[in-house]
């Protein structure tokens with residue numbers, strides 16, 4: 001019995017689904033992934049991965065490929081005029097957490113995860129429309145009229161997960177009232193020395209920029225929805241130019257270097273954390289389990305950690321149901337803290353009262369580095385020296 005190959009069906013081929021497929025294949029599972037989209041290429045923006053995510057990629061045997069495709073980045077917090085409030089270098093991060101923060105194009109991360117899987121693992125254009133559990137596993141009904149059965153069904157289907165609906169049933173996600181824009185542009189003639197790398201904060205808005213391999217800049221901006229209401233049917237580039245007009249001029253330069261159609265924008269959502277998200281033969285990973293606002297830059301990192309933790313729990317315990325309980329106990333309390341921390345950070349970022357912003361700025365600039373790191377330690381995981 002113990003030598004029989006077990007099967008897993010993963011719904012969703014985002015970072016969580018692909019990483020989980022990799023983790024399970026490495027521990028002997030037969031894995032299929034169904035993805036509703038006809039292509040694996042995610043939106044064309046960047047992403048940053050903290051050391052905890054890099055350690056998970058290392059466990060998946062992908063450290064070298066990830067390092068080759070990404071850049072180590074340091075960063076600073078600025079006010080909107082470019083005055084530095086606090087900063088950290090990639091060497092500081094490497095020293096404390098074992099790896100620096102790294103920036104990568106999303107499509108490169110997806111590609112390296114997908115390339116690590118056996119052929120015919122991922123089935124594109126197949127949407128799960130219904131999910132049913134039975135005493136021996138779970139069955140997923142598909143949009144093509146077919147269905148697939150496996151010993152274990154894993155919902156890696158993101159914010160509005162169908163599998164979560166069955167396992168947790170907590171309705172719609174929470175709207176944050178914050179809109180995010182994201183884009184990648186060529187650095188072109190912009191002087192890298194002049195750009196305020198990291199994040200700039202002011203007026204309840206945030207503008208972040210990080211370098212990507214290949215002479216690209218990944219930038220993102222967040223702002224309260226109310227700031228957009230008057231603009232109606234907005235052209236995002238025009239709006240970004242208006243909103244950040246009086247900020248550090250390099251921000252304007254980066255927006256001008258971006259084509260309007262390359263900017264994606266949408267409202268941000270999360271969910272109130274839950275401590276149980278598994279059933280007898282089904283569980284969740286990534287945003288399906290613990291969607292969070294992006295203000296700690298941890299969603300993908302936590303998804304990568306889920307993948308490793310789930311495979312570890314299933315390798316340590318042949319009973320799928322109790323292994324899922326161990327996985328959940330290892331991950332749910334921790335990710336709940338990260339969801340709450342991200343929400344706290346979001347409420348600071350959207351603060352519009354000038355006196356509170358001033359207070360925040362002086363706190364950020366006066367906070368000793370050791371204290372800032374101590375807050376990060378919990379999330380990123382300090383390496384014992």
Ligand SMILES: Cc1cc2nc3c(=O)[nH]c(=O)nc-3n(C[C@H](O)[C@H](O)[C@H](O)COP(=O)(O)OP(=O)(O)OC[C@H]3O[C@@H](n4cnc5c(N)ncnc54)[C@H](O)[C@@H]3O)c2cc1C
Pocket residue numbers: 011012013014015016017034035036037046047048049050126127128129156157158159161162180182220268285286287288294297298299300301302303
């Ligand atoms: C503005 C912004 C910036 C961010 N920046 C960072 C960052 O710098 N660092 C970081 O770590 N995280 C960041 N995140 C978070 C990160 O993007 C997410 O946490 C991560 O991508 C979640 O991956 P996932 O695979 O769980 O979900 P998703 O990426 O949502 O993937 C879910 C997949 O499931 C598929 N799917 C859904 N339903 C079905 C179905 N019924 N049948 C079949 N397929 C289905 C979808 O098509 C999709 O491909 C950011 C998020 C936002 C919004």
